[in-house]
Amino acid sequence: MAVAKVCGIETEYGIHHVGGDGNPVASSSLLVNAYVMDLARAGWDFEDETPGNDARGFAREGSMPPEVETHLVNAVLTNGARYYVDHAHPEFSSPECIDPLEAVLYDKAGEEVLRRSMEAVGRSLPPGQSIVVYKNNSDSKGNSYGTHENYLMDRAVPFARIAHLITPHFVTRQIFTGAGKVGSETPGAAGRDVAFQISQRSEFFEEEIGLETTLKRPIVNTRDEPHADPQRYRRLHVIVGDANLAEVATFLKMGTTALVLALIEDDGFDGVDLALAHPVQAIRQVALDPTLATAVEMADGRTVTALALQWELYGLARKYAEDRGLECLGDETVGQMVLQRWEDVLHGLETDVSQVTGQVDWAAKLQLLEAYRERHGLDWDDSRLAAVDLQYHDLRPERSLFARLDTEHLVTPADILTAVSEPPRRTRAYFRGQCLKRWASAVASANWDSLVFDLGTDPLRRVPMMDPLRGTAEHVEELLRECATPAELLTRLSG
Numbered sequence: 321m322a323v324a325k326v327c328g329i330e331t332e333y334g335i336h337h338v339g340g341d342g343n344p345v346a347s348s349s350l351l352v353n354a355y356v357m358d359l360a361r362a363g364w365d366f367e368d369e370t371p372g373n374d375a376r377g378f379a380r381e382g383s384m385p386p387e388v389e390t391h392l393v394n395a396v397l398t399n400g401a402r403y404y405v406d407h408a409h410p411e412f413s414s415p416e417c418i419d420p421l422e423a424v425l426y427d428k429a430g431e432e433v434l435r436r437s438m439e440a441v442g443r444s445l446p447p448g449q450s451i452v453v454y455k456n457n458s459d460s461k462g463n464s465y466g467t468h469e470n471y472l473m474d475r476a477v478p479f480a481r482i483a484h485l486i487t488p489h490f491v492t493r494q495i496f497t498g499a500g501k502v503g504s505e506t507p508g509a510a511g512r513d514v515a516f517q518i519s520q521r522s523e524f525f526e527e528e529i530g531l532e533t534t535l536k537r538p539i540v541n542t543r544d545e546p547h548a549d550p551q552r553y554r555r556l557h558v559i560v561g562d563a564n565l566a567e568v569a570t571f572l573k574m575g576t577t578a579l580v581l582a583l584i585e586d587d588g589f590d591g592v593d594l595a596l597a598h599p600v601q602a603i604r605q606v607a608l609d610p611t612l613a614t615a616v617e618m619a620d621g622r623t624v625t626a627l628a629l630q631w632e633l634y635g636l637a638r639k640y641a642e643d644r645g646l647e648c649l650g651d652e653t654v655g656q657m658v659l660q661r662w663e664d665v666l667h668g669l670e671t672d673v674s675q676v677t678g679q680v681d682w683a684a685k686l687q688l689l690e691a692y693r694e695r696h697g698l699d700w701d702d703s704r705l706a707a708v709d710l711q712y713h714d715l716r717p718e719r720s721l722f723a724r725l726d727t728e729h730l731v732t733p734a735d736i737l738t739a740v741s742e743p744p745r746r747t748r749a750y751f752r753g754q755c756l757k758r759w760a761s762a763v764a765s766a767n768w769d770s771l772v773f774d775l776g777t778d779p780l781r782r783v784p785m786m787d788p789l790r791g792t793a794e795h796v797e798e799l800l801r802e803c804a805t806p807a808e809l810l811t812r813l814s815g
Contacts, residue, residue, distance in 0.1 A: 322585035322648040323553070325578035326416050326472040326747055326788045329427050329570075331563055332409040332465040333434055334454035334713070339446075344408035349393050351410050351451050352403060354441035355433065356395045360760035364394035364402065365767040368547070374531050375479040375544040375554065396766040398741050398757045400749030401426065403433060407534075409465050410434065410453065415749030416768070416788050419650025420575035420658060422744055424567050425731045429739035431455060431565075434715055436740075455563045456713035457520040460706055462505045464524040466533060469558040471578055472788055475551060477585050482556065483529050483540040488594040489580045489633055490539050490560045491603045492626035494519040495612055496665045497573040499562035500682030502689065502700065502709045514608060515700035516689065518682040520562050522607035528599050533559050539599055547768035549786040556581065560603075565713065565722045567730045568661060568679035575649065575658030579637045582648045588640040594629060595619040610686060612669060627670055634662050650746075678728045685712050688721060751791030754800050755809075762806040775807050783813060 337347035394404035400415030412430035417423040434453045441451050458464045473482070498519035506523045517523065530538035543557045558577065564570040583589055595618065596602050602616035606626045615623035638659060646655020661679075668675035669683075677684040692698070692708055712721045743753030748769075755771055756763055764774040773781045785791050803809040 321644070322582035323472055323474045324418070324650070324789060325581060325648050326418060327420065327423050327574055327578060328414045328416055328470045329423055329430075329574070330411060330413040330466070330468040330470070331427070331430055331455065332406055332411045332467070333563075333715075334456050334459060334465065335408075335410060336452045336454070337449070338452060339449035340451070345392070345405065347451055348405040348408060348410045350445075351434075351437045351441050351453070352393045352395070352405055354444060355437035356393070356397075356403060357440075359395075360398050360756055361395040362756055362760065362763040362766045362771075364396060364404065365765035365770065365772055368767055368769060370545050371543060372531070373544040375542040376529075396752065396756065397433075398743070398753050398760075399426070399429065399739060400743035400747075400753040401430065401433075402768075410437070415743050415753065416747035417744055417749075418746040419654045420571050420578060421654050421730060422650070422746075423574045424570045425735055425739050426744070427564075427570055428567070428731055428736045431715060432736055432740050435717070438716065453715045454710060454713040455565055455715055456710070457499065457563050458501065458505055458524075460503075460505065460710070464505075464521060464537075466521075466559050467561050467563040468533075469561055469574065469577065471556045471558070471581055472548070473554045473556050473581060474585050475546075475554050477554075479542070479544075479554070482581070482584055483542075484595060485584045485589060486556075486577075486580060487528065487539055487599050488596055488629055489577065490558070491596060491599050491616075492606060492629045492633075493573065493576060494522060494562070494603070494606060495626050495630060495669055496676070496680050497561055497564065497569055498522075498607065498680075498682040499564060499569075499713075500685035500709075502705050516610055516686060517607045518610055519607040521560065522603045525560065525600060525603055539603060548788055553788075562681070563713075564681050566679055566681045566684065566727050568665070568728050569681050571730055572658070572661055572665060572679075575654075576633075576637075576662055578649055579640070579646070579655070579658055580633060582646075583636055583640050586640070586644060588636060588644070590636070590639075592632070592636060593620070594632060597621075610673070610682070612673075627666065630666055634659075634666060637662070678726060681722075684722070684725055684727065685709065688712065688725075745793035746789075748785045748788050748791035750793045751785060751796050751800075754796070755806070758800065759806040759809075773806055773810060775810075781810055783810070 392405040402413040414426035501517045501520045504514035525537045527538040529540045531542050541557045541559045546553050546555045597617040597619050612627050615625050649655035673683050677687050714720045743749040764772045769785050771783045
């Protein structure tokens with residue numbers, strides 16, 4: 321059976337320092353520091369960082385894995401998340417989540433953390449200055465920043481098989497996960513020639529498979545950094561998605577991908593091969609057509625639309641659910657919710673895109689842009705449309721165009737506020753977050769798979785957490801309640 325699809329989302333946010341010196345690294349550092357300054361938190365432990373490991377066992381000559389930047393602000397929060405400066409952007413990496421619905425909750429908690437960060441830094445900046453954050457993926461000047469996903473997988477499944485079978489989903493899922501964008505930012509495609517794309521990220525991908533994340537971006541990333549027992553697990557690191565504001569879009573992004581990965585682990589494709597002839601070309605072709613009518617070439621010579629290919633994947637997933645159940649998605653209820661939402665959104669896209677504006681970001685944005693164009697008589701290359709595009713992603717409640725829309729919610733505001741400080745209960749994030757809440761001063765550092773304690777007299781003590789499904793509330797809640805000090809906890813753990 322497929323392993324539980326423990327998952328998480330890493331979001332790099334766009335940033336603009338109004339009235340500042342234009343240094344995004346400094347602005348991001350100000351923003352993150354303003355939020356974490358007075359919180360219970362721990363620094364990040366870089367000991368296990370190995371971004372250069374390649375799942376294929378080799379890296380292409382000249383490839384450049386991400387640089388580990390140990391000098392920038394980097395904190396672990398009481399909800400189990402990591403909040404830090406990644407290159408020139410503030411990044412919120414959610415705690416490990418047991419299912420796609422929980423992933424939506426902590427993704428929204430991340431947005432709230434960024435809003436609070438803007439408020440906190442605003443109190444310390446000189447008059448006339450502010451730092452504004454956008455949940456988007458490009459700056460309209462040719463620079464793209466990522467929204468990455470992570471999924472727990474069985475190490476026994478060959479990586480080449482994963483890459484082959486997941487690529488068609490990554491190319492076509494943008495029809496419901498795309499955030500939409502005015503114009504184009506890549507060479508050879510002037511903005512006036514490309515009116516609107518359904519994805520912000522698709523035009524930035526240049527390879528089918530590879531290790532890089534910022535140059536020569538691949539559709540399937542080969543980073544082999546499991547953050548868990550490497551004999552049992554791998555972590556599929558996904559860089560091909562957009563940053564979503566619509567909760568249903570995030571839910572489907574995580575849920576459908578987790579389900580397709582379960583199909584791969586359990587041989588649920590049953591000999592069906594949906595391989596594309598030219599995936600890089602196809603991902604761009606799909607992005608450029610909001611009508612969803614464009615057909616892409618498959619390896620077997622057929623041509624098929626992205627919508628038709630998604631219906632095929634849905635059919636395989638439905639059969640898998642009937643044969644094996646969906647416990648790997650957290651529980652059967654959430655799994656069935658993924659299937660139902662998947663079917664509903666594909667039907668809406670097939671019949672009338674206006675039916676999905678409450679669930680799909682690009683559809684909501686396109687409707688806004690078309691209404692604005694008609695009202696003001698604008699061509700697609702008018703700068704005012706680019707401004708509307710950007711304002712859709714503005715996280716300031718009073719400025720956000722997304723916030724004014726009647727989009728569908730899957731998680732409540734009260735639950736989001738709780739998730740800002742409380743960790744998930746059904747993954748190891750619970751142990752990490754609760755230790756920080758209780759004994760932050762004794763936690764020297766932390767990362768995904770360990771905590772390091774400093775008791776003041778003894779050598780530093782590392783507590784490994786190599787299984788994402790251990791350290792849950794079920795496993796450790798009573799233990800933590802019974803321990804008055806971190807020293808007592810460590811004694812009990814080593815006993």
